[in-house]
Amino acid sequence: MSPRVEYVLFDLDGLLIDSEAIYTAVTNEILAPYGCEMTWEIKAGLMGKNEQAAAAHLFAALPPIALTPEAYLVQRRGLQDQRWPRVQLLPGAAKLIAHLHSHGIPMAIATGSNRAEFKLKTAHLSVTFGVFGENVVCADDPRMYGRKSKPAPDVFLQAAQLLGRGEGEGSKGLVFEDAIPGVQAAVAAGMNVVWIPDPRLQQVAGADTTPVVPPETRRLASLEDFKPEEYGLPPYSAP
Known part of the structure; x- marks a missing residue:
């Protein structure tokens, strides 16, 4: 009881x-030019973390790419901010x-x-x-x-x-x-x-x-x- x-x-x-649908779409939009993708196997380990910890987990799971976690977060914030007013x-x-x-x-x-x-x-x-x-x-x-x-x-x-x-x-x-x-x-x-x-x-x-x-x-x-x-x-x- x-x-x-x-x-x-x-x-x-x-x-x-x-919001998770937007997080996933934006992240994969950023990673696509580098031939990478945030799979659900990767995403499972970063859900619930703050953005710095989540970015660190993401980049640790990816092969080396010409993008820093800091630059990724700047791009991600900009794209997300455009889409948040439509989240359901x-x-x-x-x-x-x-x-x-x-x-x-x-x-x-x-x-x-x-x-x-x-x-x-x-x-x-x-x-x-x-x-x-x-x-x-x-x-x-x-x-x-x-x-x-x-x-x-x-x-x-x-x-x-x-x-x-x-x-x-x-x-x-x-x-x-x-x-x-x-x-x-x-x-x-x-x-x-x-x-x-x-x-x-x-x-x-x-x-x-x-x-x-x-x-x-x-x-x-x-x-x-x-x-x-x-x-x-x-x-x-x-x-």
């Missing part, structure tokens, strides 16, 4: 919005957020995106993201200076603080994540976790994901499969 939770934290990329919500995201908001459940977003990226990714989806108000923690926020990125728990602890939750209240929180480092971060914060991995990640990683995902983590195929009442949250209204 899952514990009753009192607040909910969301990751952003690959969980609420379909993933199935179940709008329904779940609207439902929790209508019942007054405290919510926050904890993302590895920087603040400018977050605005580009969400401004056109204001009906959904507007309900969070200031309850958003981004990687470049002053409150994250000196803090560690996922899989460290810092970003989730900071998000919980925005909701007035202090030490010892992690067990009252529920985190939704798609990436393994994010799952590990939520577990390290002492919070309950619902893991919604990209199905393509599972096809690649298979059993390799099992040792690094705690057994108590609830795994779902989609946000559409989440049943709020299983965590003591108000159930959806009958159709």
